[in-house]
Amino acid sequence: MRAETLKGHLDGILLAVLEPEPRHGYAIMEALRVRSGGHVDLPTGTVYPALHRLERAGLVQASWSAAAGRRRRVYQLTPAGRRALDTERSTWQDFSAAVTALLQPAPPVMSSP
Amino acid sequence: MTRPGPPDTGAGPAVERYLAEVTARLPGPARARAGIVAELRSGLMDAADAHRSAGVPPARAAGTAIREFGAPAQIADAFRAEIAASQARRVAVILLATGPLVGLLWVAAAAASHLGIRLSQPWHWTGLSPVLHLVAVAIGVTACAALVGIATTGRLTRWLPAWPRGAPMAAAVAGFGAMGADGLGLALLAGQLATAPGRLSPALAAAAAVASLARLMLAGRSTRRCLAIRASLA
Numbered sequence: 001m002r003a004e005t006l007k008g009h010l011d012g013i014l015l016a017v018l019e020p021e022p023r024h025g026y027a028i029m030e031a032l033r034v035r036s037g038g039h040v041d042l043p044t045g046t047v048y049p050a051l052h053r054l055e056r057a058g059l060v061q062a063s064w065s066a067a068a069g070r071r072r073r074v075y076q077l078t079p080a081g082r083r084a085l086d087t088e089r090s091t092w093q094d095f096s097a098a099v100t101a102l103l104q105p106a107p108p109v110m111s112s113p
Numbered sequence: 114m115t116r117p118g119p120p121d122t123g124a125g126p127a128v129e130r131y132l133a134e135v136t137a138r139l140p141g142p143a144r145a146r147a148g149i150v151a152e153l154r155s156g157l158m159d160a161a162d163a164h165r166s167a168g169v170p171p172a173r174a175a176g177t178a179i180r181e182f183g184a185p186a187q188i189a190d191a192f193r194a195e196i197a198a199s200q201a202r203r204v205a206v207i208l209l210a211t212g213p214l215v216g217l218l219w220v221a222a223a224a225a226s227h228l229g230i231r232l233s234q235p236w237h238w239t240g241l242s243p244v245l246h247l248v249a250v251a252i253g254v255t256a257c258a259a260l261v262g263i264a265t266t267g268r269l270t271r272w273l274p275a276w277p278r279g280a281p282m283a284a285a286v287a288g289f290g291a292m293g294a295d296g297l298g299l300a301l302l303a304g305q306l307a308t309a310p311g312r313l314s315p316a317l318a319a320a321a322a323v324a325s326l327a328r329l330m331l332a333g334r335s336t337r338r339c340l341a342i343r344a345s346l347a
Contacts, residue, residue, distance in 0.1 A: 026159035043183025049191035058268040
C-alpha cells in the first residue's frame with residue numbers, strides 16, 4: 001500500500017499502533033509493517049513528521065529515553081488520543097461495512113421452480 | 114518537548130551525509146532542527162541495526178536504511194509545515210505573554226508621571242489621544258492575531274482543516290502589531306522627552322522604554338523568521 005492510498009488514515013493507523021504500548025519511531029514503523037502483514041510500506045522517514053503533528057494536536061505525547069546507549073523519542077497515546085482512536089475506529093468500521101456491502105457481487109436472482 | 118541531549122555518535126558517514134541533506138532543507142532555528150535530526154538519526158541507526166541482524170552486510174545496512182527512509186526533500190517537506198506551526202505558536206505565545214507585562218510598565222510609568230503632568234500646564238492631550246488610539250488598535254491586532262496563531266497550531270488542529278501558511282502569517286501579523294504598539298510607545302516617550310522631560314518619572318519611564326525596545330527587537334526578529342518560514346512552504 002502506497003502513501004497516497006493511506007492518506008487520510010495514517011493518523012488513525014499510528015494511533016492504533018501506539019495503543020498497546022509506547023513506541024519509538026523505528027518500532028512504530030516495524031509494528032506498521034508487521035500488523036499490516038507487510039502491506040503498509042511507507043518511506044520510513046515520513047512517520048516522524050506525522051508523529052510530530054499528532055503530538056502538536058495533543059493526541060500523543062513524546063519523551064526522550066535512553067536505552068542501550070541510544071536516545072530515542074518515545075511516543076505514547078494521551079487520553080485524547082485514545083478517544084480519537086475510538087472515533088476513528090467506529091467511523092472506519094461503518095465506512096468499510098458500507099463499502100464492502102456495496103462492492104460485493106450482487107447475489108444471483110433466485111428463480112422460483 | 115524534552116531535550117534530545119548531545120547527539121549520538123557512530124551513525125556512520127552515509128547517515129550523517131543524509132541527515133545533513135535533510136537539515137539543509139529545514140527552516141527555522143537550529144534548536145528546532147537539532148531535535149528533529151537527533152530523532153531521525155536514532156531511527157536510521159535502529160533501521161540499520163535491524164538490517165544487520167537480518168543478515169545484510171554491515172557495509173550495506175546503512176544504505177538500505179537510508180533508501181527506505183525516503184528522499185531528503187520528501188522528509189524535509191513534511192517537517193517544514195511542522196516547524197512552521199511550532200515556530201508560529203512559540204512567537205504567538207511569547208508576544209501574547211509579554212504584551213501585558215510591557216503594557217503594565219507603561220501604565221505605571223504614565224500614572225507615576227501623570228501626577229506631575231496634571232499639576233502643570235494643560236498638556237498635549239489633544240495631540241496625544243489619536244496616538245493612543247493607534248496604540249490600542251495595535252494592541253488589539255497583536256492579541257487577535259496571536260490568539261489565531263495559538264488556536265490554529267494546538268489541539269484545535271484535530272478539527273480544523275490543515276492551513277500550514279496561516280499560522281506563520283498570524284504570528285507575523287501579531288509581530289507587526291507588537292512592533293507598532295511598542296514603537297508608538299517609544300515615540301510618545303521621545304516626544305515627551307523633547308517637550309517636557311521634567312514631568313516623567315525617570316525610573317519607570319526608563320524601565321518601560323527598555324522593555325518596549327527589547328520587545329520591539331524580539332518582535333522584529335520573530336516576524337522576519339515567520340515570514341521566511343511561510344515563504345518556504347510550498
